[in-house]
Each structure stands twice: as C-alpha cells, then as structure tokens.
Amino acid sequence: MGKVYELVDEMERRNGNCLPNAVTYCYLLKSLKEPGEVHGVLERMERNGCGMNDDVYNLVLRLYMKWDDEDGVRKTWEEMERNGWGPDRRSYTIMVHEHFEKGRVKDVVRYFEEMIAKGIMPEQRTEKLVSSLNIRVKGRTEKRESIEEERTRL
Numbered sequence: 001m002g003k004v005y006e007l008v009d010e011m012e013r014r015n016g017n018c019l020p021n022a023v024t025y026c027y028l029l030k031s032l033k034e035p036g037e038v039h040g041v042l043e044r045m046e047r048n049g050c051g052m053n054d055d056v057y058n059l060v061l062r063l064y065m066k067w068d069d070e071d072g073v074r075k076t077w078e079e080m081e082r083n084g085w086g087p088d089r090r091s092y093t094i095m096v097h098e099h100f101e102k103g104r105v106k107d108v109v110r111y112f113e114e115m116i117a118k119g120i121m122p123e124q125r126t127e128k129l130v131s132s133l134n135i136r137v138k139g140r141t142e143k144r145e146s147i148e149e150e151r152t153r154l
Contacts, residue, residue: 001031012048019048026059035069052083058090065098089120096126104131 008028011018025045032038038060042052059079064072080086087095092115099107112130115122122130 004028020045020050022050022053022056025050026056029056029059029063031043034065035064035072038063038072041145052079052085054085054088054090057085058088058094061091062094062098065094068102089115089123093123093126094122096122099131100129110131111149 004027008020009026011020011024011052019131022045025041029038032041040079042056045052045056057076061073061080064076077087077091080091092111095111096108096115099105099111108130112122112126
C-alpha cells in the first residue's frame, strides 16, 4: 500500500487533471484495517475537493459495520441523512446483511421494516434472507396487527 499512497501523493502534487477522485479514495478506504484510519482518508479527500457521495458513504457504512464500530455506523448514517445522500436501498441492504452476519436478528427485522415503511424496495437477496427469518417476522407482524386492532377498538 505504500506505493499506492506514493502515487496518490504524486497525483495531489500535480494538481490539474490528475487529482484523485472518489474511485481512488474508495480504493484507499477498502484497504484500511481499522476504524481510526477512515477519518484521515476522508479528510484527505475533502482537502483535494473530492466530495462525499452515496458510493463513499455506503462503503464507509459497510466498513464500520464490518469492524462492528457502532459509533462510526451511527455517525455515518446521520451524516448521510443530513447531507441528503441516503439512506438508500444499498444502505439498508448493508445494514440488514451485516446485522444478519453478526446474528442480530432484531436489528435485521428493524432495518428491513424501516426500509419497507419508507417505500424502498429490497433487493431480491435481502428479501430471501428476511424470508428465511419468516417465523420471527411473521410473529412480529401478527403481534403488531393485533395491537393495532386493539387501538382502533378503543
């Protein structure tokens, strides 16, 4: 990775048409080993006039999920919302699948239901994953429906 950073340094020094872009910075982000390194790459990106976009936000979100950095996930999610870059279908897909990988079924269901409530169509693989948890989802849905019925009767 040392050589890669040397090339990026050279691109930045040359300025002009050779400045690194979001693809370059995404490559650097993918190579990171721990959450503490993300800020440096994003800072460098901003310093060179390369703004955040949905691809970068979703990559950072995926990295923080992989590292199980709840604070990084929360801050990234909030920043995405604040800056109008999401959360989008990819963001929810990341959250559903990464929570599933970590055995957090309640979070899987929560993010899936939130996605559906916002009118975001899940990817087919996400629907399959959640349908594999159908017993739990169905139980929650039936329970919620009975609560709603009770509320309407009152």
